[in-house]
Amino acid sequence: MSISTSRQWVLARHIPELPREEDFRLETVGVRDPGTEEIQVRTLYASVDPGALARLNGATTYAPPQPLGEPIVSATLGEVIASGDARFTPGDLVAGGWGWQEIAVVPAKAVRKVTADDTPLAAELGVFGLPGLTAWFGILELGKPHPGATVLVSSAAGAVGSAAGQIAKAEGARVVGIAGGPAKCRYLLEELGFDAAIDHRAHGTEPELAAALRSACPGGASVFLDNVGGLVLDAALPIMARGGRVVISGLVADYGVPPERRHGLRNATSFIIQRLRMEGFVVYDYARRFDEARADLKQRVKAGTLLYREHIEEGLEAAPRLFSGLFRGENFGRALVRVAPPSR
Amino acid sequence: MSISTSRQWVLARHIPELPREEDFRLETVGVRDPGTEEIQVRTLYASVDPGALARLNGATTYAPPQPLGEPIVSATLGEVIASGDARFTPGDLVAGGWGWQEIAVVPAKAVRKVTADDTPLAAELGVFGLPGLTAWFGILELGKPHPGATVLVSSAAGAVGSAAGQIAKAEGARVVGIAGGPAKCRYLLEELGFDAAIDHRAHGTEPELAAALRSACPGGASVFLDNVGGLVLDAALPIMARGGRVVISGLVADYGVPPERRHGLRNATSFIIQRLRMEGFVVYDYARRFDEARADLKQRVKAGTLLYREHIEEGLEAAPRLFSGLFRGENFGRALVRVAPPSR
Numbered sequence: 266m267s268i269s270t271s272r273q274w275v276l277a278r279h280i281p282e283l284p285r286e287e288d289f290r291l292e293t294v295g296v297r298d299p300g301t302e303e304i305q306v307r308t309l310y311a312s313v314d315p316g317a318l319a320r321l322n323g324a325t326t327y328a329p330p331q332p333l334g335e336p337i338v339s340a341t342l343g344e345v346i347a348s349g350d351a352r353f354t355p356g357d358l359v360a361g362g363w364g365w366q367e368i369a370v371v372p373a374k375a376v377r378k379v380t381a382d383d384t385p386l387a388a389e390l391g392v393f394g395l396p397g398l399t400a401w402f403g404i405l406e407l408g409k410p411h412p413g414a415t416v417l418v419s420s421a422a423g424a425v426g427s428a429a430g431q432i433a434k435a436e437g438a439r440v441v442g443i444a445g446g447p448a449k450c451r452y453l454l455e456e457l458g459f460d461a462a463i464d465h466r467a468h469g470t471e472p473e474l475a476a477a478l479r480s481a482c483p484g485g486a487s488v489f490l491d492n493v494g495g496l497v498l499d500a501a502l503p504i505m506a507r508g509g510r511v512v513i514s515g516l517v518a519d520y521g522v523p524p525e526r527r528h529g530l531r532n533a534t535s536f537i538i539q540r541l542r543m544e545g546f547v548v549y550d551y552a553r554r555f556d557e558a559r560a561d562l563k564q565r566v567k568a569g570t571l572l573y574r575e576h577i578e579e580g581l582e583a584a585p586r587l588f589s590g591l592f593r594g595e596n597f598g599r600a601l602v603r604v605a606p607p608s609r
Numbered sequence: 610m611s612i613s614t615s616r617q618w619v620l621a622r623h624i625p626e627l628p629r630e631e632d633f634r635l636e637t638v639g640v641r642d643p644g645t646e647e648i649q650v651r652t653l654y655a656s657v658d659p660g661a662l663a664r665l666n667g668a669t670t671y672a673p674p675q676p677l678g679e680p681i682v683s684a685t686l687g688e689v690i691a692s693g694d695a696r697f698t699p700g701d702l703v704a705g706g707w708g709w710q711e712i713a714v715v716p717a718k719a720v721r722k723v724t725a726d727d728t729p730l731a732a733e734l735g736v737f738g739l740p741g742l743t744a745w746f747g748i749l750e751l752g753k754p755h756p757g758a759t760v761l762v763s764s765a766a767g768a769v770g771s772a773a774g775q776i777a778k779a780e781g782a783r784v785v786g787i788a789g790g791p792a793k794c795r796y797l798l799e800e801l802g803f804d805a806a807i808d809h810r811a812h813g814t815e816p817e818l819a820a821a822l823r824s825a826c827p828g829g830a831s832v833f834l835d836n837v838g839g840l841v842l843d844a845a846l847p848i849m850a851r852g853g854r855v856v857i858s859g860l861v862a863d864y865g866v867p868p869e870r871r872h873g874l875r876n877a878t879s880f881i882i883q884r885l886r887m888e889g890f891v892v893y894d895y896a897r898r899f900d901e902a903r904a905d906l907k908q909r910v911k912a913g914t915l916l917y918r919e920h921i922e923e924g925l926e927a928a929p930r931l932f933s934g935l936f937r938g939e940n941f942g943r944a945l946v947r948v949a950p951p952s953r
Binding site for chain 2: 319494498499513514515516519520524525527528529530531532533534535536537538539540541542543544545546547550
């Protein structure tokens with residue numbers, strides 16, 4: 266079967282602040298055959314990731330900026346249609362980063378083969394993809410909680426936070442989650458086994474949030490894995506335990522907000538008073554250890570100690586709307602679009 | 610000789626923001642003889658330290674708050690007048706923390722004996738005291754610059770910053786200092802051998818300061834020893850080199866400023882983009898290693914690789930005025946008052 270066209274979402278204009286659907290344009294383009302060491306893939310799932318916003322304003326950050334008129338880069342899972350590389354044959358499942366397009370031709374070395382096992386495919390972009398890996402390295406390599414330590418996690422019902430909290434719990438920590446709304450908080454307490462949950466929407470000012478954090482962490486938090494930044498991070502600094510570590514895996518409150526309008530961190534004195542350490546990381550820095558971490562994540566899911574939740578919308582069309590909604594906390598679980606069903 | 614009265618500066622009221630002279634009260638009190646394991650000391654020098662402000666607003670931080678009506682605590686050097694402890698005899702020189710009083714009775718275990726050597730006495734409260742020790746541990750234990758790395762230091766003409774910069778320079782680093790005013794910048798370049806100096810008064814806005822920092826650190830700063838915080842720290846975060854370390858030894862821009870009026874850190878995204886680590890420390894945590902560090906500092910001073918500068922005013926009376934002036938950058942070098950001359 267020859268496939269001649271593909272639809273793709275491209276960046277219509279740089280996004281200075283928060284994204285809107287009209288910042289993206291759906292195009293239909295022709296598809297070429299794969300060349301040597303290339304494969305042609307049909308997208309099954311594409312991720313919709315808040316961190317991507319950092320690449321959409323035209324500035325260089327930890328990755329080159331997304332060029333205008335090019336398909337939006339995101340984590341993607343697909344099926345090989347045609348292969349110019351001996352390591353891949355049609356029907357193989359692969360994960361990569363070709364993004365929001367139905368059909369893509371990508372270098373074979375830019376994808377990893379996904380072994381069909383008894384875990385759902387979409388999880389390869391979630392708990393077994395960058396979010397799960399971020400949680401794994403953030404807690405086990407950087408946070409390193411001691412048994413009995415209190416671990417605080419923000420965006421705790423999200424893909425990174427929910428995995429991080431459960432991994433910390435398995436390490437023997439007492440886990441406190443921050444999430445938006447009562448449904449997410451109930452999920453943390455009743456389904457994921459968190460020890461406490463704080464609804465940041467019910468504590469919208471810094472004094473209120475600080476009081477809730479202090480009450481939930483009576484001895485202070487030894488580790489804080491933060492995905493949010495801004496007010497949440499600022500309010501948490503004074504409740505960190507002496508020698509506490511803040512691990513920043515994302516700063517979604519700052520993405521798309523010009524520096525002068527961000528909630529700056531005013532509680533820096535806590536760094537001295539409480540001898541805190543704070544560090545930021547990018548999971549790609551651990552790429553050589555992804556297989557080890559993914560194998561461990563799969564064990565945890567099989568053993569039932571690592572639950573996850575996905576927010577999947579149907580069709581590539583949904584991607585920009587879902588993306589915009591992330592910044593209003595509309596999703597509940599790893600946000601993905603299902604672009605096509607697998608052929609078998 | 611029996612001394613019956615002593616003058617002392619006490620805290621007249623808690624200081625919510627920046628200090629004024631009227632926040633202090635000079636009192637004359639009776640002096641008692643030392644009891645068992647106590648010594649009576651006559652103060653020769655008392656330090657006037659910006660970090661003390663953190664203890665004067667009535668709140669508990671890394672040390673208990675200064676009580677009202679009690680002598681202001683500060684680093685102090687004195688001579689034993691009378692001793693109730695076998696380890697001390699009159700005439701011994703001791704360093705401690707009894708503070709802004711002419712005569713004090715202190716537990717013998719709360720002081721260290723100062724060996725008379727060929728270094729000036731006042732240096733025991735400066736380059737061989739807490740500021741020098743802070744610089745030593747901040748650079749050698751926490752910053753750990755590699756040869757050729759760029760090390761940024763704020764308050765660079767001050768007691769901590771000037772020592773830190775010179776120690777970093779001796780480690781082979783390229784050293785960039787931030788200081789207030791052309792005289793201090795000239796001192797850094799012409800006397801201390803800094804590679805570049807930035808006058809923050811000539812770059813009063815964040816974009817200006819950021820541009821000056823970027824120009825002075827073309828490859829980014831690998832280590833930043835910060836004594837200031839606020840705008841200076843915020844402007845420096847984006848120019849840190851990948852994997853850079855920020856070591857916070859003081860946050861003088863935040864002391865005495867209510868959180869809502871502080872310059873918050875808005876460039877937290879640099880922690881992710883550049884994989885930064887930031888940590889705060891208190892030099893007392895290294896107390897068991899002070900002798901080792903002090904011996905090394907004395908070697909450096911003797912070898913001429915560690916210069917220092919003192920700002921000494923005459924008389925205990927000067928202490929509150931000098932203290933208030935610290936927050937306007939009026940001093941140039943370690944601020945001390947000379948309370949009395951040694952008896953020999």
